[in-house]
Amino acid sequence: MSKPLLTGYCLIIYAFLLLPILVVVGASFNAGAFLTFPPQGLSFRWYVVFFNNDVFMRAIRTSLWVAAVSTIISGVIGTMAAMFYIQHSGRWKESVRLAMLLPLLLPEVLTAISLLFFVYSIGIGTKTIAAMIIGHVLITLPFVFINVSAAMESYDPSWSLAARSLGAGPFTRFRRIMLPLIKPGVIGGCLFAFIISFDIFTISFMLKNIGTATLPIQLYDYLRTNFTPEAAAVSTVSIVLTLAVVIISEKVLGLRIHRF
Amino acid sequence: MTEVSIEGLTKDYGSSLAVNGISVKIADGEFISLLGPSGCGKTTTLKMIAGFEEATAGAIRFDGQDVVNVPAEKRDIGMVFQNYALFPHMTVAQNLAFGLEMRRVSRSDIATRTARVLEMVQLSGYADRYPRQLSGGQQQRVALARALVIEPRILLLDEPLANLDAKLREEMRVFIRDLQKRVGITTVYVTHDQAEAMTMSDRVVVMFGGRIAQHGAPADIYERPVTREVAQFVGQVNILEGRVVSAAADDRMAVETVLGQFAVRGIPAAASGTVTLALRPEAVELAGPGTDGTQATVSASYYSGSLVDYRLTLDNGQTINVQTFPRNRWSAGDRVTIKVDGDRFWPLGASA
Helix, strand or coil: HHHHHHHHHHHHHHHHHHHHHHHHHHHEEEEECCCCCCCCCCCCCCHHHHHHHHHHHHHHHHHHHHHHHHHHHHHHHHHHHHHHHHHHCCCHHHHHHHHHHHHCCCHHHHHHHHHHHHHHHCCCCCCHHHHHHHHHHHHHHHHHHHHHHHHHCCHHHHHHHHHCCCCHHHHHHHHHHHHHHHHHHHHHHHHHHHHHHCCHHHHHHHHCCCCCCCHHHHHHHHHCCCCCCCHHHHHHHHHHHHHHHHHHHHHHHHHCCCCC | CCCCEEEEEEECCCCCEEEEEEEECCCCCCCEEEECCCCCCCHHHHHHHHHCCCCEEEEECCCCCEECCCCHHHCEEEEECCCCCCCCCHHHHHHHHHHHHHHCHHHHHHHHHHHHHHHHHCCHHHHHHHHHHCHHHHHHHHHHHHEEEECCCCCEECCCCCCCCCCHHHHHHHHHHHHHHHHCCEEEEEEECHHHHHCCCCCCEEEEEEEEEEEEEEHHHHHCEEEHHHHHHHCCCCEECCCCCCCEECCCCCEEEECCEEEEECCCCCCCCCCEEECCCCHHHCCCCCCCCCEEEEEEEEEECCCEEEEEEEECCCCEEEEECCCCCCCCCCEEEEEEEEEHHEEECCCC
């Protein structure tokens, strides 16, 4: 394909992907009472409404909290699984990989229903938020696993041996040698986990306890009865939050790959 | 400093015996090479000494103390890897400091010891570089410095020169050997390169199929190999069949070969019948045709500057390889006379 043609094609794809988001952001500054585009006059009134809406504020806090806890759990388990997969799984390598990716291959609604039966049969139930977190970990784990195992592929096991010969025990070897060298994979995986957890609907919907709602659920609830630009404001805030997480992690933790 | 004693060391991988009951004693400050083809068990032996592999049976003693159950991180060894294994996210100074930090050496002592060792490997100005900013030879010296700065009991080197080009490899041989002598550390060096093993070591241990085929000083191995395998592995060799004729003077036996009859050392007095003899190519001298000796035809010659290798064909069709200084030059088709000193033959035992 010629270069201008390819450029044009890419622009169309980007427009297709990004325009709806721009429309939502634009609609959130609507001064009118209905969710329309182009907006009828510019105003921040729906943001004021949103930030004063306790229900939405609680939902955002719940979403952030669930995403943070799930990310930490997925980050730890997923990294350990990737280490095992690369270094010790031997001839079971392919099977281990498939097992780890299974949550991605099954329809989410199926996972959600199975989990619902599971949490009741083992007695956890949905009275606490634990069930929802288990669900989120299950869905986000493959993303951590994929990213960390990709980073582990370029990790030379003789680095660990060298550290051993120099007197470093297993914990020091992990903290001082392996973790810094696979860091971009771990952070990348955790970012995915966080953003995906923030976005999960089906699992949250099935496993939530009465009275708690994550942002997507609250938004869905709201849109069933209302059609105001407040929904667009909520969406815009969650887009900004997601972007903020990505940018801050990149700046603070460093996503740059080490070049050897 | 440390004396290492290995007794009946065995590694069984279930499907195969990688190391099959080897025993060797390494004196304090000695430089010993494990030499052999790939798969002979030399690297597995080194890994067991380091503690990276568990021994199936046998003992490894450092100064009489069995270390088989001591984990690698507590064995106090310095190890240099084939690919150097420098930590890529640390500077040269941080790489060197790592082992000292593990030993809880104070910050100021770390600085002085690191500087001293860097000077020893001639890399004083490179403390703040990252490994990727160094050449292969420099990385090699950093790896050596990192292993030595902790002042380990023994130094283990796993084919450390394999990734360097030929010229640098020769420089590094001398460099490592000099450094080892200066530090006086007991050293085990694994290589498949016989020239490396011979030039660097006090003693060479030749391994085949998980067993020690022969060990001794480089000259012992080269001049008095015990088997055909050893003779062929540590350099070029002509293998000749001979027939024992009679006893000769000074514990020698008269042996009839295609090159004539010679009084050969090292043959048991009880021997009779045929013996297999090794003859190194450089032990053969060549003269113009028609002089006293075996006549042959030059079939090929390979000039390499300081030496010339000839492939000769005897009148009975047998091939003899000869290496000489390029004083007289012959070319393919020339007739020459082969002269050999009987002392340069060595009888080989049956291969194990």
